[in-house]
Amino acid sequence: MDNIFALAQENLLSPIILSFALGLAAALARSDLTMPEAVAKGLSLYLLFAIGFKGGAAVAAHGVDTTLILSLVAGTVLSFALPFLAFAMLRVMTRLSTVDAAAVAGHYGSISIVTFVAASSVLTSQGIDSEGYMVAVAAAMEAPAILAALWLAARRAPAEALAAGGGVAAASQPGLLREVLLNGSLVLLVGSFLIGMATGAEGMAEISPLITDPFKGVLCLFLLDMGLVAGRGLRENRTAVAVGALAFAVLMPLISAAIGYGTGLALGLSAGGVALLMTLSASASYIAVPAAMRVALPEANPSVYLTLSLCVTFPFNLIIGIPLYVAIATGGA
Amino acid sequence: MDNIFALAQENLLSPIILSFALGLAAALARSDLTMPEAVAKGLSLYLLFAIGFKGGAAVAAHGVDTTLILSLVAGTVLSFALPFLAFAMLRVMTRLSTVDAAAVAGHYGSISIVTFVAASSVLTSQGIDSEGYMVAVAAAMEAPAILAALWLAARRAPAEALAAGGGVAAASQPGLLREVLLNGSLVLLVGSFLIGMATGAEGMAEISPLITDPFKGVLCLFLLDMGLVAGRGLRENRTAVAVGALAFAVLMPLISAAIGYGTGLALGLSAGGVALLMTLSASASYIAVPAAMRVALPEANPSVYLTLSLCVTFPFNLIIGIPLYVAIATGGA
Amino acid sequence: MDNIFALAQENLLSPIILSFALGLAAALARSDLTMPEAVAKGLSLYLLFAIGFKGGAAVAAHGVDTTLILSLVAGTVLSFALPFLAFAMLRVMTRLSTVDAAAVAGHYGSISIVTFVAASSVLTSQGIDSEGYMVAVAAAMEAPAILAALWLAARRAPAEALAAGGGVAAASQPGLLREVLLNGSLVLLVGSFLIGMATGAEGMAEISPLITDPFKGVLCLFLLDMGLVAGRGLRENRTAVAVGALAFAVLMPLISAAIGYGTGLALGLSAGGVALLMTLSASASYIAVPAAMRVALPEANPSVYLTLSLCVTFPFNLIIGIPLYVAIATGGA
Amino acid sequence: MQTHPAKRVEIIIESPMERRLRAALEEADITGYTVLPVLGGSGRSGGWSREGQIGRAGGMVAVVCIVRADRVDGLLDAAFAVLERHIGVVSVTDCEVLRAERF
Amino acid sequence: MQTHPAKRVEIIIESPMERRLRAALEEADITGYTVLPVLGGSGRSGGWSREGQIGRAGGMVAVVCIVRADRVDGLLDAAFAVLERHIGVVSVTDCEVLRAERF
Amino acid sequence: MQTHPAKRVEIIIESPMERRLRAALEEADITGYTVLPVLGGSGRSGGWSREGQIGRAGGMVAVVCIVRADRVDGLLDAAFAVLERHIGVVSVTDCEVLRAERF
Ligand SMILES: Nc1ncnc2c1ncn2[C@@H]1O[C@H](COP(=O)(O)O)[C@@H](O)[C@H]1O
Ligand SMILES: Nc1ncnc2c1ncn2[C@@H]1O[C@H](COP(=O)(O)O)[C@@H](O)[C@H]1O
Ligand SMILES: Nc1ncnc2c1ncn2[C@@H]1O[C@H](COP(=O)(O)O)[C@@H](O)[C@H]1O
Numbered sequence A, B, C: 001m002d003n004i005f006a007l008a009q010e011n012l013l014s015p016i017i018l019s020f021a022l023g024l025a026a027a028l029a030r031s032d033l034t035m036p037e038a039v040a041k042g043l044s045l046y047l048l049f050a051i052g053f054k055g056g057a058a059v060a061a062h063g064v065d066t067t068l069i070l071s072l073v074a075g076t077v078l079s080f081a082l083p084f085l086a087f088a089m090l091r092v093m094t095r096l097s098t099v100d101a102a103a104v105a106g107h108y109g110s111i112s113i114v115t116f117v118a119a120s121s122v123l124t125s126q127g128i129d130s131e132g133y134m135v136a137v138a139a140a141m142e143a144p145a146i147l148a149a150l151w152l153a154a155r156r157a158p159a160e161a162l163a164a165g166g167g168v169a170a171a172s173q174p175g176l177l178r179e180v181l182l183n184g185s186l187v188l189l190v191g192s193f194l195i196g197m198a199t200g201a202e203g204m205a206e207i208s209p210l211i212t213d214p215f216k217g218v219l220c221l222f223l224l225d226m227g228l229v230a231g232r233g234l235r236e237n238r239t240a241v242a243v244g245a246l247a248f249a250v251l252m253p254l255i256s257a258a259i260g261y262g263t264g265l266a267l268g269l270s271a272g273g274v275a276l277l278m279t280l281s282a283s284a285s286y287i288a289v290p291a292a293m294r295v296a297l298p299e300a301n302p303s304v305y306l307t308l309s310l311c312v313t314f315p316f317n318l319i320i321g322i323p324l325y326v327a328i329a330t331g332g333a
Numbered sequence D, E, F: 001m002q003t004h005p006a007k008r009v010e011i012i013i014e015s016p017m018e019r020r021l022r023a024a025l026e027e028a029d030i031t032g033y034t035v036l037p038v039l040g041g042s043g044r045s046g047g048w049s050r051e052g053q054i055g056r057a058g059g060m061v062a063v064v065c066i067v068r069a070d071r072v073d074g075l076l077d078a079a080f081a082v083l084e085r086h087i088g089v090v091s092v093t094d095c096e097v098l099r100a101e102r103f
């Protein structure tokens, strides 16, 4: 228990969290501090490239153990299954329409790569090892949730959806699946993972001054931007989200993390690996899934899913979730 | 004396100055070399974050001494008072309208953070220590000058200003004060200063590979951009500024620096701290104040104040001022 | 022979090549992975500044030897002469119109700075020294080819060109020469070279954490972008280029490299210097020359010259050319 | 200078739908259009801004398309099929163009 | 396809005034508009360009607003109150829109 | 609010030609115009996009110019002299402006 508090406190005072808090505060206070879109995208390309490459290089160093394939399968299943749980909870806890609930559910099955990056960096700070291929698991968990969401919207809301021209049509939209599987961040993450695997320690030595040394600092700047965007979202959509939905956005990650914990133990992952799988399960998408939802479920209200995912669950995981998951996974709780 | 020349020469041959000169030359020669707006903004966010954080970390390391509060008060007073001096000088030395003179005066009370950064980096190169909280003093000096300028415009130019719908109304414009106090660069500077203070040496160790090691190189690139912008400004506004105004733009920083010198000694700052306070006093704003003037004193001609501040005083301080102030503050003159 | 294969293989598995391949694959697969224009420009400014500065600092360290002037002259002559050879080959190997052939020829006389950077980084990895002033030679080779192309278009296609309002007029267009000589990348490359020369080892020490340590990593990100752009070009212009032209785009660099080899030996350059001169000769422009062609020879089809230069010759040099040129120059073949 | 009547169609559409709109236009044989970036805006669904955003969702683009009057209907049909369930705005203005043979 | 007459108002305004213009529009119940970035330009006060600039001053944005004809006057009054002492350009064009119920 | 008739000219032109167009406009005494960025597009010469590009070639900009009707011909002549051999699109729309004394 002490351990958790120590971790949480240390976490709270890390430059990463404080940078996020600064961005949030600036946006809520209506400061005109902003980061240009191109810079924010540049930072996210850097983070994806670095985390992917380092994961691949770690796999090259430690070899592919038998758990790799199992972990990928488990991640895929989690991503597809969690939305059903989320959907059920949303139907009970909120008055969201079926389409909205399906869209939100999709976000919680999928993952947030920055949350993953933040957790990795906490592990690194504490000298806790983890499987390099957790990056590949992260990638595997991105898309299946989207299919689950579309399926939920189509099955459960035939009338609603059909009236609007619909979910079913959407699910069968040509190109959507392909677009989701080839979305930029997924391709970069997987691609740099493969490059890291192929070039291994030698490649790592060549580019580590870019992707390792300044990594944490760049993460701070990126979280500053996330804080700004989240704060602006909160300001504009204060009223879009009811109390039930807020409760969901805090409860769901805890439940998902518990499921991730069980899965991680069953897979026999290291403590660090378990913490990362918990984090992945607990995190909610705010890039890939929103874009897919705008295309396939335009009737779903983006204020709802973006507010929950980016303005509630993301900070919750960052501040409370990650130290908690790490503490539990390492048996510190 | 020798010392000043040695310093000036070393300064002239530093990559920082030469990068600025390259940008200036390229723009004057009408090269199409440009830096995208987003990249320039990204670099300035980096510099603000780095300088703020390092200042805060230094305060965390050395503790808050009693001079801190006094320095903040002194900075605020200087920023509010210097515009009155500048205004008086402008009325004597130039034929600028009252509104233009008030606007220019506001720029010279406020500060240029890049000039501050350049001076800090000269101090670092020469191994001269300075108070970490000078960053906070810089922040304190940003806004008061704007109020002084508006007050000058309203008091001294009632007829002019009222005819134009004016200054008084402007000074009382709802939201302007708030906008100035919450402008992006101020919030980032103060915020990262606080983060640096909160996370101290530990935080510094984590992100120093981003904010310390490549700092000087990034400053070169940023000054390249400043040179490009200043050169373009010179080319487009050659005729906007009369000889009297040019003389003001060189004389004013010297006088302000002298006042800053006295203030710094009275406060009991270290030699490095005195050099920085001189630099702050001598520098003229080209971001926060111009934006405020466009909102509150739109009748003032931006070609005048931007040309003086960015194209004359900034290079003057960079090339001649900083080495001079450092030499004087360290007793080398 | 073994050496070449070893080099080629090592080269193929370098993060740099793989990053390019990733970009290419992503674009061909229609992923929406993209790098914002501003970020790509920012990276290219960094690379130009770094390579220029390092070249200048190397010259400052090793002194200007007598070969410098001769090398500059040789580069200028090569750049002006190679387009005539290229033009003759294009007339034989392809059915391109005179204007198109002249435009393509101009690209192959000029140079690609990223190809040069990639070759330098291969040399550095292998501990092979080269003359710092090869950067200046690269700069000298940028523009003359454009004049050759315009001359070819005007001489050989008087009817065609005149009908279109044409080449002759274009060649004498006021401002074009000046625009070419002052184009942004040329100015930055030469400017930072001079800064590096002026500040030498001391300047290098100050900014090397920015321009040396993360250099290779940044090059990877830039090549990722190049791959994306090349892949998109291939996708959109598959049909723009006939087989003859493709053969040209692979044959021409080999011939140019051979000429560069002879020239380098005649000049008495070091093995590294010869490899770089081969690379410069073999590389084809895709920034400065296309922009000049759009202004001066708008009738020439950009799909043709961009596809050949960026989508065929650039990858060819990157993957096969550079290791080959290095092997030959170092006598490893 | 000789000008010719035409129509300027401006379609403000969500970024995630841009690719589909482009495909639909090309299918309807409308191959001339230009895409402009959008910084932010406001509508029935509230205000938004691109600053600091990295995802495609939550952004829009403006597609400007100049066509001969007789092709406007085809264009609008194609655009509407894509836009129908989505937010976005379509406006059509009379204009004059140079070089009519290009449209 | 059925279209409806409307007006397209384009306001080119200094960036530092954007926030005030947005507030004024919203106060005048004009909640539909789109903001486009501007790279540079030229006017009586000379030429300018955004390249390499980091401050807000010295930049402009273009605000496009499509409204029913009967709301143009309210819009122009609101915009003019903000613009009055400032540089900037306002133009109004007739247009046709789809989905009139949205305006 | 009192408005005055004018013309809105929109010129979509290759980036490498922007400098020449600006010079030509200024020579024709058209000193008021605004330049907007363009992300991509499609035309007879195929599609293109600015993403990831670093060269000027392969990009376009949109120049918007609001003028009194009697100055349109001068403007079009000046623009056409620059555009003639180049790709690009020019359209002219009727509009109403505030503050007519500025044009
Ligand atoms: N009347 C309008 N004029 C211009 N742009 C609009 C208008 N209405 C909506 N938009 C744009 O379309 C987006 C979505 O609008 P809405 O569907 O009303 O939420 C807004 O954020 C604006 O960018
Ligand atoms: N006639 C015009 N057409 C389009 N944009 C204009 C016009 N006049 C001025 N502008 C824009 O408004 C800015 C300020 O104009 P001015 O107040 O004339 O200096 C210019 O820099 C242009 O961006
Ligand atoms: N009808 C059109 N409407 C709007 N933009 C166009 C049109 N035709 C061409 N363009 C723009 O001009 C560029 C060159 O067109 P083109 O000369 O037809 O290849 C295209 O890539 C578009 O950006």
Ligand code: NA
Pocket: A082, A107, A108, A109, A110, A111, A112, A256, A280, A281, A282, A283, A284, A285
């Ligand atoms: Na999840």
Ligand code: NA
Pocket: B082, B107, B108, B109, B110, B111, B112, B256, B280, B281, B282, B283, B284, B285
């Ligand atoms: Na000052």
Ligand code: NA
Pocket: C082, C107, C108, C109, C110, C111, C112, C256, C280, C281, C282, C283, C284, C285
């Ligand atoms: Na060449």
